[in-house]
Amino acid sequence: MKERNANASSSEKEAAGNAAASLVEDGMIIGLGTGSTTAFAIAEVGRRVREEGLNVLAVVTSYQAEMLAIEAGVPLTSLAEHPVLDLAIDGADQVDAKLNVIKGGGAAHTHEKVVAHSAKRFIVVVDESKISEELDHFVPIEVLPYARELAKKQFIELGGKPQIRLASRKDGPVISDNGNVIIDVEFGVIEDAAELSQKLSTCVGVVEHGIFLNTDEVYVGMKDGSVKIIN
Numbered sequence: 071m072k073e074r075n076a077n078a079s080s081s082e083k084e085a086a087g088n089a090a091a092s093l094v095e096d097g098m099i100i101g102l103g104t105g106s107t108t109a110f111a112i113a114e115v116g117r118r119v120r121e122e123g124l125n126v127l128a129v130v131t132s133y134q135a136e137m138l139a140i141e142a143g144v145p146l147t148s149l150a151e152h153p154v155l156d157l158a159i160d161g162a163d164q165v166d167a168k169l170n171v172i173k174g175g176g177a178a179h180t181h182e183k184v185v186a187h188s189a190k191r192f193i194v195v196v197d198e199s200k201i202s203e204e205l206d207h208f209v210p211i212e213v214l215p216y217a218r219e220l221a222k223k224q225f226i227e228l229g230g231k232p233q234i235r236l237a238s239r240k241d242g243p244v245i246s247d248n249g250n251v252i253i254d255v256e257f258g259v260i261e262d263a264a265e266l267s268q269k270l271s272t273c274v275g276v277v278e279h280g281i282f283l284n285t286d287e288v289y290v291g292m293k294d295g296s297v298k299i300i301n
């Protein structure tokens with residue numbers, strides 16, 4: 071299984087995150103994703119709040135995003151109060167040529183998907199290493215702990231090789247912010263992301279999977295410091 075952020079460069083991530091943060095306008099309600107690339111966007115939105123008096127409210131996707139937003143001084147709200155977001159910014163583990171995306175390397179994809187689908191405009195921020203002609207990254211799937219063995223059986227029936235994600239600084243599995251386990255499933259090259267997305271959604275015990283089909287634009291931080299926009 072590919073290692074998380076194996077080829078990542080923080081200056082590329084920072085360039086992408088800052089460019090996406092520049093899209094935030096006064097009065098917007100925004101969604102803030104999770105991960106090391108979005109962290110730069112959150113920091114930059116916070117800087118604009120503090121230094122430019124930018125007036126925003128943000129919905130977060132994880133405890134990580136919440137902690138970063140509070141630290142940066144970004145005022146928070148909830149989807150219950152603001153169910154429609156003007157813009158959501160989030161990272162990705164892989165992006166293909168059709169802007170299909172795999173997310174969930176940080177186990178936050180369930181809330182991230184809710185936020186992405188609540189936004190009028192969904193921006194993905196990545197470094198160049200995440201761009202691929204086709205999707206071949208493992209798919210993170212959040213599963214009810216009670217259903218984990220049944221879920222694994224269903225993923226194998228769909229042609230996948232499932233592996234329960236283990237924690238690195240705790241014995242046992244990673245437990246998501248929602249109290250569930252994450253099963254990472256290798257499918258090799260994913261020929262039809264929409265079809266696999268639909269099949270995974272019908273598996274009993276699945277809370278949410280990491281295939282996202284609704285990206286509007288991808289901001290790619292390049293090695294030369296520029297940002298390429300794909301839409």
Ligand SMILES: O=C[C@H](O)[C@H](O)[C@H](O)COP(=O)(O)O
Binds near residue numbers: 075
């Ligand atoms: O669950 C985590 C998220 O989907 C992240 O946005 C994704 O894993 C990318 O994270 P990073 O920017 O750290 O590579």
